[in-house]
Amino acid sequence: MTPPKHAARPAASKSSAKSSSKSSSSATGRPAPAKSRRSRLAPLAEADFTAEQKALLAAIRSGPRGKDTPIEGPFAVYLRAPAYGDLAQALGGHCRLGTSVPKRLSELAILMTARHWRAQYEWHAHAPIAEEAGLPAATIRALRAGRRPAKLRADEAAVFDFVTELYRSRRVSDPTYRRIHKVLGEAGAIELTGILGYYALVAMTLNVFRMPLPAGAALPFREP
Numbered sequence: 001m002t003p004p005k006h007a008a009r010p011a012a013s014k015s016s017a018k019s020s021s022k023s024s025s026s027a028t029g030r031p032a033p034a035k036s037r038r039s040r041l042a043p044l045a046e047a048d049f050t051a052e053q054k055a056l057l058a059a060i061r062s063g064p065r066g067k068d069t070p071i072e073g074p075f076a077v078y079l080r081a082p083a084y085g086d087l088a089q090a091l092g093g094h095c096r097l098g099t100s101v102p103k104r105l106s107e108l109a110i111l112m113t114a115r116h117w118r119a120q121y122e123w124h125a126h127a128p129i130a131e132e133a134g135l136p137a138a139t140i141r142a143l144r145a146g147r148r149p150a151k152l153r154a155d156e157a158a159v160f161d162f163v164t165e166l167y168r169s170r171r172v173s174d175p176t177y178r179r180i181h182k183v184l185g186e187a188g189a190i191e192l193t194g195i196l197g198y199y200a201l202v203a204m205t206l207n208v209f210r211m212p213l214p215a216g217a218a219l220p221f222r223e224p
Contacts, residue, residue: 117203
């Protein structure tokens with residue numbers, strides 16, 4: 001008998017199923033992240049900027065950030081509310097580039113914040129900066145997976161435990177505080193707390209407004 005035109009296709013073989021599974025997995029063996037949702041904000045055109053937006057963009061692009069800083073991530077949000085954005089970017093510039101916290105440790109704290117909030121752009125932007133600052137690739141992979149890295153220097157372990165306890169308990173115990181104080185001193189402990197606060201603000205901003213990654217970049221985390 002001639003089969004109907006819309007007969008079901010035969011099931012894929014085990015070998016082809018394995019191949020399909022491998023092709024859809026990330027390099028770490030996890031399923032490939034889902035596509036990001038559409039941003040809640042339309043793209044900005046520099047040609048249409050107000051005087052306040054132009055001044056803010058000039059401030060963002062001045063100094064260590066560089067004149068080629070793109071209008072994306074949190075900056076694309078700040079430009080919608082330039083008076084607020086100017087204060088936020090100034091705090092951000094100091095938290096990232098001006099504190100006494102060693103860059104390797106501040107980037108560790110930033111990545112832990114990005115992982116805690118599953119802030120796609122924040123992780124995408126800071127993972128390469130963290131590696132350049134001296135965090136090993138294996139440490140970064142463990143952080144992305146939500147694991148305690150197997151090998152941490154003593155100062156990294158102090159920061160990791162401080163951040164973990166603060167995010168879990170919303171407090172830190174005396175022993176945990178004493179460890180971070182020994183590593184960073186009083187001013188450094190204050191600045192580290194500020195780094196966490198600022199990058200939590202950035203993470204919430206990115207998540208609320210669904211700020212996209214640059215074209216072609218893969219999402220570090222699955223979207224809910």
